[in-house]
Amino acid sequence: MDIGAKLKSIRKERGLSQRELAAKAGLTNGTISLIEANRTSPSVASLKSLLDAIPISMAEFFSTFEDTETPKVFYKAHEFTEITPGGDGAVSLRQLGKAEHHALQVLHETYPPGADTGPEAISHEGEEAGIVVRGAIDVTVDGQTSTLNAGDGYLFDSRLPHRFRNTSDETCVVVSACTPPTF
Amino acid sequence: MDIGAKLKSIRKERGLSQRELAAKAGLTNGTISLIEANRTSPSVASLKSLLDAIPISMAEFFSTFEDTETPKVFYKAHEFTEITPGGDGAVSLRQLGKAEHHALQVLHETYPPGADTGPEAISHEGEEAGIVVRGAIDVTVDGQTSTLNAGDGYLFDSRLPHRFRNTSDETCVVVSACTPPTF
């Protein structure tokens, strides 16, 4: 969603300066500078003012670059979606990407010492799998329990009851995947 | 631009509560409550998050109700666009409606005592006309000067040099019209 570049290109097309457009839209040149640099996300009201002043409709504005927009492929660590915030001994679940746009959900899970997901009876279609990246963790699936160390992994049907417990004194990190998403 | 109602109807359509949608979008229920009540204008980023979580595209969202949207007809005094802010003895120009969506531009002009537009040589196509609503003002057009009082008016070709001066000790208010717009 590179709104800044899009706005800038349209503005240039019409031969408008930031100040000219700002005056017409009832904003300031500084604001337009920030928006074009993607250093702020304008309110819908502000964007509407700008597009009205150009003029171009909201639908037009967004439609034109939804075609050219490539789906997001790469995610920096800070771009993960926090499902559970973690901290204070709680499990931290951080999802790769956003909501349910994909058939595959990948999580970065952190289990502090003593962390326990509890025996929740999750019952979704699909499969879950993961690999321990650091530390060790006790995994119980449908009654069977195993201690997995770094490099180990698991794979089971999502409908089976399962539980994760870190009984060690070291934080455990797991990368897991589900399909379809359960969150 | 009743974004609130639109968002609400789409959300209801999908059987989502404000809290559910908030969780998926990474916002809070309170925010959605405010947006749906049109008590705040969400940032483009926030709106995108919400629509992604539903999911529906920005273009789709805006296109659907741009059809049903009726052009704005009525304007409250505070909705006028300030062309020159006025204050400190300066002329205040306030335009009915927004930028150049219309062939007709109507202004609410306030001239404090001593105010003077100066002999600017404006040279646009079209005509300008106005009626004095309160006070009195000296109008000079192409060399001819006249003092207009409340109820009086003027009409001239935009290409003629013109000047407005309030030589009285009372604030003068004029309602004027231009076609096509010069701002």
Next chain:
DNA sequence: TCATGGCGTTTAATATAATTGTCAATTGCG
């Protein structure tokens, strides 16, 4: 060469949106 004016950017102050922690009203269940 030095002013002048227009451009886009940056910054501190201000206005506005978003969050957090409630609330009363509603819904579903025992």
Next chain:
DNA sequence: CGCAATTGACAATTATATTAAACGCCATGA
């Protein structure tokens, strides 16, 4: 009927966008 859970709304705080006023840059011209 209560009781618990869930809903949308609200007030106070926090976070963010927007403003207004600077800045540096580049062109133009005296």
